[in-house]
Structures are given as structure tokens and as C-alpha cells.
Amino acid sequence: MDRIEAMTVFVAAADEGSLSAAGRRLQMPLPSVSRKLADLEAHLGVRLMTRSTRQLTLTDAGRDYLVASREILDRVAEAERTAIGGSMNPRGELVIAAPLMFGRDHVLPIVMELLSRSDDMNVRLVLSDTNANLLEENIDVAVRIGVLPDSGLTARQVGEITRVVCASPAYLEKHGTPETPSDLRNHECVTFSGLSPSHAWSFSSSKGTTRVPIRSRLSVNTADAAVAAATSGLGLTRVLCYQAASQFAQNSLVRLLREYEPTPSPVNLLYAHQGRLPAKTRCFLALATERLSQVLVVSK
Known part of the structure; x- marks a missing residue:
């Protein structure tokens, strides 16, 4: 049994969700696909997939073997490219995960620049404010x-950002400008559930951290909505500095209580580092480090 070929068939079947689709992708007859998967399972002594008339479902062993198979096939492809002198040419699909707004505003331009440099690679950009599991979801860089918690993954810090309180000029003209965190008790707020509790905000000072009760007139689950509501004059909001950067530049929002802002949070590129990274990953990391380091200095 050719184990590399069997792994290739297994990965294709997992990706496509059916044996017939895997056969079409690999230009291989359906009986050959079925036989190679059966031979692989017999060799391993475990079932990798459960098959029904409608779909294929990975077993627990199959999910683990899929991660390992992808890594092995990537290394084989990289070794072949190195042997023919193509190790510096990025190829294949790169999967990147990023927070929604940050990814749209800062990662997407990097991706487009990278793709303009190479015709032999493509990118799947996953934008979500929920942290993805890199290994289980086959993500190359997040x-x-x-x-960051301890995870066994490699992190490359590219900058820092902080949480900021802001409000529209119209709101401040009507309600006054808070000078200290305790003044927030007299103001209306828009809270973003992904960042801070809706009943209190924490601030830093020479005396330590202080939690200040707030009145949340509106609670939303995206930063976009919080920024839009604050810009319209509904109240003060607190978001990460990059999430309101364009509004600050346009003077539609005013940054408040700067001397009480908490310690900045690090921004990292997170990836699994086992041996030599594929060229596609190395190229993205180099370009993203350069571009984000420039942007995040301004965003602090």
C-alpha cells in the first residue's frame, strides 16, 4: 500500500464529504477510492470514517489522523519544492483566522498584497471574534x-493595542465630558459584550485598578454596532482603539480618559511551528509582521 497516496485519498474524502466527490477531485474511479480507504483502515486497525448513503463522518481517530495526514502531505510537498529549488515560492492554500474588524481592516489588505505577489497560492481568511482552534480547524496562522494561554504554539508579537472610552462631540456637548472614571456614573453607555461586562468598566491608575459601575442603555455583540451607536450620540462606548480608528481620524468620536486606560494588550501572530514552515506561511508572517508593526504603533 502506498501510504502517501492513501493519505491523499483520505484527506480528499474528508474535505469533500463523499467518496464520489473525492474520486472526481483526484480523477480516480470510485472503487479505487473505496479500496484505498479500506486498505488504510485495515493497515491502521481503526475505523477513520463512518459511511452512510448521505455523508461521511470522521471518527475520533479519523479527526486525529486527518490533522497528522495534512501535516505529512504538506511536508512532502515542501520537500519536493525544496528539491527542485522552489522552496521560496509560496504555493497552495493558506488558512488565516483573525478578529472580525481587525481582520477586515488590517489583515485583508496584507492578504491582497500577498496574493498579488504569487499566482501559485490562495488564501482562506476566517473572520470571527471567537478564537478558533488552529489544529482542529486546520488554520495555519491566527x-x-x-x-495568550500556554498552548504549545508559537507566537510572534507584532504590536499592542488598548481599550478606549469614546463618545461623539454632540453627546459631550449635551452631557459634558467625563474627567475621571467616577464621572461615568452620570453618563449613558453603549456596551460591547465581547469586550467588557455591561455593568462595570475597569480602569488603571497609580492606585491600581478601579471598577466603575456604568449605566448601559444599549448592549450589543459587535464592535461595529457599538461604534455606530456612540457615533450617533447615544452614549459613551468602550472598544479596542483600532475599532474606532477611522472615527477618531474623522473627529466623529472623541477619545476620553486617556490617562486611565488599562495596560495595552499584545497582538500576536499564532502558528504551529514543527520543523521548517511552508513558504506560504513564512511569506505571510514576514509581510504581516512588517505591516502590522507599522499600523499598531499608530493605534496605541
Whole structure:
């Protein structure tokens, strides 16, 4: 049994969700696909997939083997490119995960620049404010904001950002400008559930951290909505500095209580580092490090 070929068939079947679709992708007859998967399972002594008339479902062993198979096939492809002198040419699909707004505003331009440089690669950009599992979801690089837990993954810090309180000039003219965090008790707020609790905000000072009760007139689950509501004059909001950067530049929002802002949060590029990274990953990391380091200095 050719194990590399069997892994290729297995990965194709997992990706496509059916044996017939895997056969079409690999230009291989359906009986050959079925036989190679059966031979692989017999060799391993475990079932990798459960088959029904409608779909294929990975077993627990199959999910683990899929991650390992992808890594092995990537290494084989990289070794072949190195052997023919193509290790510096990025090829294949690169999967990147990033927070929604940050990814749209800062990662997408990097991706477009990278793609303009190489015709032999493509990118799947996953934008979500929920942290994805890199290994389980086959993500090559993730942008993470905040202190990272120990995970065995490699992190490259590219800058820092902080949480900011802001409001529209119209709101401040009507309600006054808070000078200290305690003044927030007299103001209306728009809270973003992904960042801070809706009942209190924390601030830093020489005396330590202070939690200040606030009145949340509106609670939303995206930063876009919080920024839009604050810009319209509904109240003060607190978001990450990059999430309101364009409004600050246009003077439609005013940054408040700067001397009480908390310690900035690190921004990292997170990836699994086992051996030599594929060229596609190395090229993205180099370009993203350069571009984000420039942007995040301004965003502090």
C-alpha cells in the first residue's frame, strides 16, 4: 500500500464529504477510492470514517489522523519544492483566522498584497471574534489580541493595542465630558459584550485598578454596532482603539480618559511551528509582521 497516496485519498474524502466527490477531485474511479480507504483502515486497525448513503463522518481517530495526514502531505510537498529549488515560492492554500474588524481592516489588505505577489497560492481568511482552534480547524496562522494561554504554539508579537472610552462631540456637548472614571456614573453607555461586562468598566491608575459601575442603555455583540451607536450620540462606548480608528481620524468620536486606560494588550501572530514552515506561511508572517508593526504603533 502506498501510504502517501492513501493519505491523499483520505484527506480528499474528508474535505469533500463523499467518496464520489473525492474520486472526481483526484480523477480516480470510485472503487479505487473505496479500496484505498479500506486498505488504510485495515493497515491502521481503526475505523477513520463512518459511511452512510448521505455523508461521511470522521471518527475520533479519523479527526486525529486527518490533522497528522495534512501535516505529512504538506511536508512532502515542501520537500519536493525544496528539491527542485522552489522552496521560496509560496504555493497552495493558506488558512488565516483573525478578529472580525481587525481582520477586515488590517489583515485583508496584507492578504491582497500577498496574493498579488504569487499566482501559485490562495488564501482562506476566517473572520470571527471567537478564537478558533488552529489544529482542529486546520488554520495555519491566527491573529490573537490579548495575553495568550500556554498552548504549545508559537507566537510572534507584532504590536499592542488598548481599550478606549469614546463618545461623539454632540453627546459631550449635551452631557459634558467625563474627567475621571467616577464621572461615568452620570453618563449613558453603549456596551460591547465581547469586550467588557455591561455593568462595570475597569480602569488603571497609580492606585491600581478601579471598577466603575456604568449605566448601559444599549448592549450589543459587535464592535461595529457599538461604534455606530456612540457615533450617533447615544452614549459613551468602550472598544479596542483600532475599532474606532477611522472615527477618531474623522473627529466623529472623541477619545476620553486617556490617562486611565488599562495596560495595552499584545497582538500576536499564532502558528504551529514543527520543523521548517511552508513558504506560504513564512511569506505571510514576514509581510504581516512588517505591516502590522507599522499600523499598531499608530493605534496605541
